[in-house]
Amino acid sequence: MPTRGASVGAITFSLVGFLFLVELTSGILQGFYVPLIPDLVDHLGIKDGDFNWFEAAQLLLSAIVVPIFAKLGDMFGHKRMLLITTALTAGATWWLATTTTFTTFLLAWALQAFYVVWLPLEVALIFDRGRRTGRGASQTRRSAGFLVVALEVGAIVGALGASRVLAAFGGDIMLTLFVPAVVVSLVFFAILFGVPESEPLPGRRLDGIGFLLLSVGLVVIMVGLGWIRLDSSAAGVLATVGLIVIGLGVLVGFGVWELRHPDPAIDLRVMRQPTMWPVLVTAGLFGISVLGAQAPLATYAGTDPSVGYGLGLDTDARSNLIGVYLVSMIVGALAFAAVSRRLAPRFSLILATAFVALGYLLFLPFHLETWQVVANMAIAGIGSGALVAALPAAAAAAAPRGQTGVASGMTNTTKTIGGAFASAIFGVVLVTGASEVAGTVAPLAGYLTVWAICGGGALVAMVLLFFVPKLAFADVEPETPAEPGTAAELSSAA
Structure with missing residues (x-):
């Protein structure tokens, strides 16, 4: 052995x-x-x-x-x-x-x-x-x-x-x-x-209808979110809401189909386990900041301080600011594995979301000086780097054999959906009232709303992770080779 x-x-x-x-x-x-x-x-x-x-x-x-x-x-x-x-x-x-x-x-x-x-x-x-x-x-x-x-x-x-x-x-x-x-x-x-192959379980089949329903639902929702960026009028908002409702209706039908299928595209019984659903929701809330907040940060950093806020940074300085964020993500990614060896993996996830929440909420009182923005982004970046590494790894650890790929992938999908929602919402709040300030410059209230949503979303994720069992995502006893199970056994495995 x-x-x-x-x-x-x-x-x-x-x-x-x-x-x-x-x-x-x-x-x-x-x-x-x-x-x-x-x-x-x-x-x-x-x-x-x-x-x-x-x-x-x-x-x-x-x-x-x-x-x-x-x-x-x-x-x-x-x-x-x-x-x-x-x-x-x-x-x-x-x-x-x-x-x-x-x-x-x-x-x-x-x-x-x-x-x-x-x-x-x-x-x-x-x-x-x-x-x-x-x-x-x-x-x-x-x-x-x-x-x-x-x-x-x-x-x-x-x-x-x-x-x-x-x-x-x-x-x-x-x-x-x-x-x-x-x-x-x-x-x-x-x-x-250079890469060896994994060991897939035989006897599986592709749930084509399930993936079709999932794809249609996601497409309709994403189109709806994109629509409001093109037309933020009352009619555009109504069209967006209508498309999102239709997309959610299709996803409900997807859920009904999956619960009846012997080898579903996405096993919802596994996804609703206490070790899994908080991770997926956290990924969606994390997508708000990691995918949706970067463009507002760049525009805020380039806004002329003569309007009462903004940093007035040129292209090179904005690139350096983004570089600080990326370097802090590297620090967070490296720190997560070390911290999780000394603390419970669940607590490490909670700590990472706390860093993201703190970084963005600090923007509310501290955003007028360059060093304040740099510090805030460094704090948020440490938590973000940890979460980028931790979320797919946590989902894989919580999934039964034969479902690690789809479990890890779902953290990416929910993160993308969260980012798309945030991008649509942020686009509206940054445009609203822009003419009152100076031409096309976004209002300070819009930026404060963006940072509050990012920080608030991370706080909600932090609370939800407390519902995960304390010993979740920890190592287990080594597996002994076993005969491949049936699809039903895979669905019920913990």
């Missing part, structure tokens, strides 16, 4: 090394295009506001593909799905580099969203390798922290490198866009030759 455990541990170390490269690539993709947005706008011959369509399309597709490919990973192998989504991402990234029209760029940008599946699949792979040692939960937490470090380092490298690559190529945007395409293509081979 020791030899077996050592072998599994050695494989896990090797596995994390190759997956580090995957998340480094994911970070590069997320950071590389941001400094190039003005150049991409000129390249495509569009308006600045049109770029929001790219973000909306990618969010929409990511909300759909994560649970589907996570489930397919549980069924057919997580490495296999990691290879497929990497190939799709590479194809979309090459397409981005060669297209010159708004429509084709929009399609390619949306298809690039397949990279969001990588982290849930990686967490499932790591947990699968460590499950039989009895240290799967702690190994997954520690490894997820390193993966988040890779993600944030990649984002920094991408953001800092994009403008330099553009300058090196003499301002040729097409040649510049070839760089991330090459990087994604290379990481495909790192996965192919």
Whole structure:
């Protein structure tokens, strides 16, 4: 048995090394295009506001593909799905580099969203390798922290490198866009030759109707949230509410179907367990700040202080501010595994949400000086980095065998939905009253509302995590090899 455990541990170390490269690539993709947005706008011959369509399309597709490919990973192998989504991402990234029209760029940008599946699949792979040692939960937490470090380092490298690559190529945007395409293509081979496959349970089947209902419900809700960003009039609000109600109705039908299905797309009985539902709700509330609050922060930092608030920072200074936030996320991701070894994993999650809440609530009294904003973002970033690593790892530890991928993926899906809701709401509150201040400058009350919602959401998540059993997400006794269970047994496993 020791030899077996050592072998599994050695494989896990090797596995994390190759997956580090995957998340480094994911970070590069997320950071590389941001400094190039003005150049991409000129390249495509569009308006600045049109770029929001790219973000909306990618969010929409990511909300759909994560649970589907996570489930397919549980069924057919997580490495296999990691290879497929990497190939799709590479194809979309090459397409981005060669297209010159708004429509084709929009399609390619949306298809690039397949990279969001990588982290849930990686967490499932790591947990699968460590499950039989009895240290799967702690190994997954520690490894997820390193993966988040890779993600944030990649984002920094991408953001800092994009403008330099553009300058090196003499301002040729097409040649510049070839760089991330090459990087994604290379990481495909790192996965192919360096990552071992997980052990899926045989006898599973894909719940096509369930995924169809889930996809339709999510699409309708996301379209509704996007609609209000286009039309914030009374008619637009009514249309948004109507679409959201219809989408929720479809999701109710999805829930009824899933509870009757022998091998559901998403086992709601597992998702409603006390070790799981607070984690999923926390992920949704966390999405409010980690996905929805970054654009308001950038606009506030660039607002001229002559209106009575704002920092008046130029582009380089705003980049440095974002850099502080990313570095603090790295610190939080590394600290989480160390803290959870000394404290209960559940308490570590609670502590992380407390950091996020404190960071954003401090904005309410302290927001007029640059050092105050930097301090607030550093505090929130530490908690955010811990949560990015902790949430999928906690979901994987709470899921029965055969459902680690979909459980980890659901934290990403709920986070995306939370971010979409926040983006829509923040867009409205920052526009309302703008003309009363100065032209298109957002009102201070709007920013205060954004920070209050982010901090309040984190406080609610912190309270909900107290409902999780005290010993949740801790290591369990090593598993002995067993015959694969039936779908019904999987659904009832704790």
